[in-house]
Amino acid sequence: MFNSIKTLIESRNSVNYFDAKRPVTANDVHELVRLATLAPSAYHLQNWKFVAVQSDEAKQRLKALSFDQQKVVDASVTFIICGTLAAHRQLEHTLQSSIESGILNRSVVDSWVSMASNGHETNLQLQRDEAIRSASLAAMTLMLAAQGMGLVTCAMSGFDAQGVMHEFELAPHALPVMLITVGYPADGNWPQKPRKPIADVLTFA
Amino acid sequence: MFNSIKTLIESRNSVNYFDAKRPVTANDVHELVRLATLAPSAYHLQNWKFVAVQSDEAKQRLKALSFDQQKVVDASVTFIICGTLAAHRQLEHTLQSSIESGILNRSVVDSWVSMASNGHETNLQLQRDEAIRSASLAAMTLMLAAQGMGLVTCAMSGFDAQGVMHEFELAPHALPVMLITVGYPADGNWPQKPRKPIADVLTFA
Numbered sequence: 001m002f003n004s005i006k007t008l009i010e011s012r013n014s015v016n017y018f019d020a021k022r023p024v025t026a027n028d029v030h031e032l033v034r035l036a037t038l039a040p041s042a043y044h045l046q047n048w049k050f051v052a053v054q055s056d057e058a059k060q061r062l063k064a065l066s067f068d069q070q071k072v073v074d075a076s077v078t079f080i081i082c083g084t085l086a087a088h089r090q091l092e093h094t095l096q097s098s099i100e101s102g103i104l105n106r107s108v109v110d111s112w113v114s115m116a117s118n119g120h121e122t123n124l125q126l127q128r129d130e131a132i133r134s135a136s137l138a139a140m141t142l143m144l145a146a147q148g149m150g151l152v153t154c155a156m157s158g159f160d161a162q163g164v165m166h167e168f169e170l171a172p173h174a175l176p177v178m179l180i181t182v183g184y185p186a187d188g189n190w191p192q193k194p195r196k197p198i199a200d201v202l203t204f205a
Numbered sequence: 206m207f208n209s210i211k212t213l214i215e216s217r218n219s220v221n222y223f224d225a226k227r228p229v230t231a232n233d234v235h236e237l238v239r240l241a242t243l244a245p246s247a248y249h250l251q252n253w254k255f256v257a258v259q260s261d262e263a264k265q266r267l268k269a270l271s272f273d274q275q276k277v278v279d280a281s282v283t284f285i286i287c288g289t290l291a292a293h294r295q296l297e298h299t300l301q302s303s304i305e306s307g308i309l310n311r312s313v314v315d316s317w318v319s320m321a322s323n324g325h326e327t328n329l330q331l332q333r334d335e336a337i338r339s340a341s342l343a344a345m346t347l348m349l350a351a352q353g354m355g356l357v358t359c360a361m362s363g364f365d366a367q368g369v370m371h372e373f374e375l376a377p378h379a380l381p382v383m384l385i386t387v388g389y390p391a392d393g394n395w396p397q398k399p400r401k402p403i404a405d406v407l408t409f410a
Contacts, residue, residue: 004209005353009240009346033407035214037400039345042362044398050407058410080410097399104398129337133362133383136341140244141214144349148210157247157338168410178338193249193309194302195242202238202255205263205285205373 008147013193015152016071017186024076024182028149029054032079032182036142041134043116046094047087048138049174051080061167066159066179075154075181080164081139082174083131085124088116128175135177146182152189154181213352218398220357221276222391229281229387233354234259237284237387241347246339248317251299252292253343254379256285266372271364271384280359280386285369286344287379288336290329293321333380340382351387357394359386 033050041047053062054077062080063072072078087094092113098104120127143153156179164176238255246252258267259282267285268277277283292299297318303309325332348358361384369381 005213005349006240008210009243009350012243012245014245030403030407034400034403035211037403037406038214038217038397040217040219040348040360046401046406048406051410052407053410055410094401097401101399103395128334130362132334132337133341136338137345137360140342140345141349143245144210144346145214155245155342157335190308192243194306195239196251196299196302198235198239198242201242201251201253202235202257205256205258205260 008144011192012143012147012153013189013191014154015181015185015189016154017188018071018074018076018152018181018183019186020074022076022184024151028151029077032142032145035145036138039134039137039141041137042130043088043091043112044095044098045084045087045091045116045130045134047084047131047134049082049084049171051082051168051170053078053080058168062164062179065163065167066156069156071154071181072179074183074186076183079142079180079182080168080176081135081142081178081180082170083133083135083177085127085131085173085175086120087127087130087173088113088120091116131175132177139178139180142180151182152185155179156181210349213349217348217352217358218394218396219359220386220390220394221359222393223276223279223281223357223386223388224391225279227281227389229356233356234282237347237350240350241343244339244342244346246342247335248293248296248321249300249303250289250292250296250321250335250339252289252336252339254287254289254376256287256373256375258283258285263373267369267384270368270372271361274361276359276386277384279388279391281388284347284385284387285373285381286340286347286383286385287375288338288340288382290332290336290378290380291325292332292335292378293318293325296321336380337382344383344385347385356387357390360384361386
């Protein structure tokens with residue numbers, strides 16, 4: 001088990017050139033999002049939304065909002081991964097299925113709803129932080145799942161988030177956090193770039 | 206390959222109870238961070254830092270800053286995963302090894318440094334967003350790597366970030382984004398909680 005996740009992580013790299021002729025199936029898109037939503041989130045908020053951009057027309061609109069990067073058009077699908085602001089307001093509803101499945105009891109849910117509401121309602125920075133955290137955890141899960149399916153990906157944070165909200169008529173409170181292009185690779189991609197030495201990033205306490 | 210990442214993602218859950226007697230080795234800690242840093246980051250900023258909290262004394266200090274949650278003490282190691290603010294100022298240095306390995310050329314690096322500097326220097330919100338994005342991508346990679354090593358984890362965003370910065374004398378610009386407890390499970394943990402239906406979170410364009 002470790003060897004394969006190790007191999008997946010070690011072989012993943014950010015891909016610029018996609019095979020524009022090889023599609024990702026609707027089943028794969030669905031499966032990628034299903035797996036992405038198994039990422040954790042604070043209070044089990046599940047404060048994320050996914051838009052799978054696959055039509056030629058929508059790809060052109062997204063390309064124009066992401067510095068005209070060709071990979072948005074060439075990749076079979078680009079996910080707009082959003083974090084949800086003010087997600088605490090839906091938390092009681094969101095946790096209903098965890099009560100019904102017998103995992104959480106009513107008093108745990110009540111206490112989480114109370115804590116989340118007290119912490120988030122007037123703290124817009126925390127809402128934004130939490131939206132970015134959850135969307136990014138889901139995005140990384142999606143990228144590794146894709147890698148495991150023989151697909152390649154590129155995470156992009158350079159795009160016009162306001163423009164995407166407007167152009168794609170996103171749900172209220174949906175903050176576009178990252179674009180993830182997914183498809184099959186073409187030739188000419190960079191190999192994985194070297195990382196900082198571990199000693200530069202890890203300390204002990 | 207897909208079956209195993211699928212199984213890892215499907216079997217990961219947030220663990221509250223850790224076996225306080227079973228340690229994670231220093232080798233494993235190092236390997237977890239090495240793999241975490243293979244996550245992607247904008248401009249290859251690698252804007253992250255990791256503090257591995259393992260000593261009894263440091264665990265007690267961290268527990269006091271995270272709502273007194275016992276798992277911080279019981280887990281063999283808790284990582285303070287930080288995103289780095291103002292990381293664009295080190296970008297030219299950071300990318301040096303990618304030039305030396307022949308992957309990036311000087312003009313690509315110059316253009317990334319210029320774009321990152323123009324975008325980030327006066328935009329503190331973007332610096333924070335980017336720090337949270339990168340740290341969260343690394344955190345998810347670390348959690349799945351741990352799962353593959355037979356370890357279990359819990360991601361926590363409920364802690365006193367200011368207190369942690371001060372108490373652990375973090376590097377300048379290091380923003381604590383998430384705590385990840387890592388160890389072996391004890392009895393009594395929740396199973397994985399159900400997720401929202403895919404139709405509630407996925408749309409197509």
